[in-house]
Amino acid sequence: MNKPTASPPTKIPSRDIKTIVNAGLARRHAAERRFRWYGLIAITLGLTFVVLMFANIIGKGYPAFWQTYIQVPVTFDAAVIDPQGNRDPQAIETADYAALVRAGMRQLFPNVQGRLELRALYGLVSSDAAHELQDRVLQNPALIGASQEVWLLASASVDTLVKGNIDRALDESERPIKDNQLEWVDKLQAAGKIEKQFNTILFTSGDSREPEQAGIRGALMGSFFTLLVTFLLSFPIGVATAVYLEEFAPKNRWTDLIEVNINNLAAVPSIVFGLLGLAVFINFFGLPRSAPLVGGLVLSLMTLPVIIIAGRAALTSVPPSIREAALGMGASKLQMVGHHVLPLAMPGMLTGSIIGMARALGESAPLLMIGMVAFIVDVPKGFMDPSTVLPVQIYLWSDLPERAFVERTSAAIMVLLAFMILMNGLAILLRKRFERRW
């Protein structure tokens, strides 16, 4: 470049790209660093909230998995249980077991006198203790006449006290547990006759007004039946709809309209579906209130658009080359869909369905409308039994004032979350396992 170059006047002051780039480099890197920090802060914030939520729920709910029991010496008095002495099962079943519990309590504290004092003493154990004894005798009639140390379920207030949730400094009138009861509990604790055991009742019994007897089994079964109905209805219908719309339907104004409507349905507030269910299934078809069948129908309506949209997305993601390959071989349209497209789209469809089902599992609003919010003690045994579902159970418990129900609310939330995580995990697993590369 020795030639004298008569450089024409240009607007660019310098052609030296190196200096130009270097000049702006620091600014560019700073912008990049800044952006990275924004991202980190956002994620940290988000994670903090998640951790806070979990800590709060687990902290509150964890004690609910443990329940206080009192060791009581029980004499299975034949005179009380079987006054006739003929071992009549009916008589044994209807015997006054509460008397046995009371006798046992008196035996623990023989000095207690007076009606009020005694009632306070009996109040240490749950009213369920009598049922516990009844169960034992019915299972093993040989117990009649024998004496035994039995761990009996403590009342909710004792349980709360033992878990350290009652402020002893408070005035007696403001505490659920009185001074004398406090004294007895302390004595029992000193004697090692009070113990915390794993709370099986939470998982084995239905709802109850007494916190120590309340469990989520009813709600779990209700959720199970409801979701079963939802899945059995929405999955086949959803998949069939998606396949028809994506593969077979002609593309015209009507299918466009249907498509728009399905997309809109997915965005309809869930309570509207509840109202629809109330109007159609209960008032028009006369199905029973609070039944999992109705709940399932309503949730199906809500889940269907999700499954259809996910299904169509899964179908579109199957590469057209596979369709062409099948058609080019002379496969009919149904063979093409059945042999190639659907198997390839199935993981995606299942994933979408599971996520839709998980959403349905967490749904409460529409179910409130169809009466699944009732207080139901019995564990449902079928699709027509009145029942409630987990989220509604949580909603019900969260309304109750007793401290023990606060624990149980959180415990139920933990169970619900566990199921959610399980279902989402299953969806991820399915996707990872069956996702094909082509």
Place this chain on the structure above:
Amino acid sequence: MAISQDAHTVKQFDIQLANLRNLVLEMGGLAEDQIKRAIAALDEENMAAAREVIARDRLINGLQLKADEDCVSIIALRQPVGGDLRLIISLANTVTDLERIGDGAKKIARMAIQIYDGVSSPPSAKLLRDVTPMAELATDMLHDSLDALARLDVEKALTIIHNDDDLDQEFQSALRRLITYMMEDSRTIGHAINVVFIVKALERIGDHCKNIAEHIVYLVEGKNIQRRRNIDITMDGPVQAVLEK
């Protein structure tokens, strides 16, 4: 279908083809010049000029080498088809013909040196009478064929092919006359044979010009008239007989 004159999408290809064509035309110009110089050297009895013609033949050979290399590289790199392919093939064949024409000029110069070697007496003018018109005819043919190549002029090429017959007839009559001289006076035989070589060289130059014209017809029309004619001739001839054995 005439050959397309539009530019290629790849500009470099056009440049290579143009270069090759210019190279061939340059070679043609050189060959034409060589013939003229050789004939002039003969006319003017200028031995130095004749020797220069012989030396300058190397230039033509050098150009031939260069043109051949270019053809090979274009074929290898561009994979020419259609008109491009015909152009390359025609030019490659033309190059060979031009080289032979150059050889012809060299031969004429060499004969001139032999005739005017300073030992024997110079030949009588009548012996050389036929050389000049034949040389004119041959140089015209070469000039026209190069012109036709430059302009891709088929009509002109066909005229050249016809003109070759005239040159052939000239050659025949020149040969007859020279034989007559030799029979009349045996002392002329030495010179006459040299002159026979010269007119033969000119006749060959005409044949090569005709070949070039045929290449032009092939290039433009895609018809190989040369091959067709050869087949027609050999089918009944001795070659066919050999093939059948």
Place this chain on the structure above:
Amino acid sequence: MSTTAIETKVALDQALDLNTAPRKQSSVEVTDYDNRQTVGKITVDNPKMTCRGVNVYYGEKHAIKNVGLDIGANEVIAFIGPSGCGKSTFLRCLNRMNDTIPICRVTGQLRLDHDDIYDKSIDVVQLRARVGMVFQKPNPFPKSIYENVAYGPRIHGMVNTKAELDDLVRESLERAGLIKEVEKRMDEPGTSLSGGQQQRLCIARAIAVNPEVILMDEPCSALDPIATAKIEELIDELRENYTIIIVTHSMQQAARVSQRTAYFHLGDLIEVGETDQIFTNPKHKLTEDYITGRFG
């Protein structure tokens, strides 16, 4: 000598029609069919497929304009032309793959042997069994190699027993020149093969149903030169038993594998002829410009 010269001149004159007629501006052979002109001979002596006056419309777009062409039995014919010239569209008419596009409309006459392939009595399933197709991108089913080849015979009910199917699969793979490479791995997914092997698997899959015609839509465009060479060799071998129509962007490929070549331009069939002639001496300027690389 002079007699030879005269003979020469006569032969030469005859060759160039010099004396018999004034020289024409171009010696192009023109086939006028339904008011449109395709340069070259569209007919063949033993046609496998005959197309006359074929028009294809994509909605308003006139994609194929009144194309007439014969496809000879056991020949390889190449369709060449710039992108969007309609060569793939025309190819897809031949096994009605265009049916899958709702806005696509085909008129004219297309015959396979003597059957009108757009006739109502011809089922598209039957047609596609007779006219197989190999696509641009190798598209084996995401199933095992065996299942890929066995799919066609299975859906058409061509075999009765597992042993017959096994034989057919082996034979097809053998004819596709793939058997040595996959013999030991028949149960591995077809997608685990290399690109070239996948494409040969697709060819094996196509020939497993023993079609009469095989359509190939740029079968080598995604392959490296060695895999391409193998496919081209395969095409040459398959010519014995099948009629092959190949669409290609590579003119060298068209020149290497085909006996006849058809040049499409903007939906017109511009020129058709022996491949040899198309690549040394095309008659139409558009063909010449395309094959010599003069397209702007």
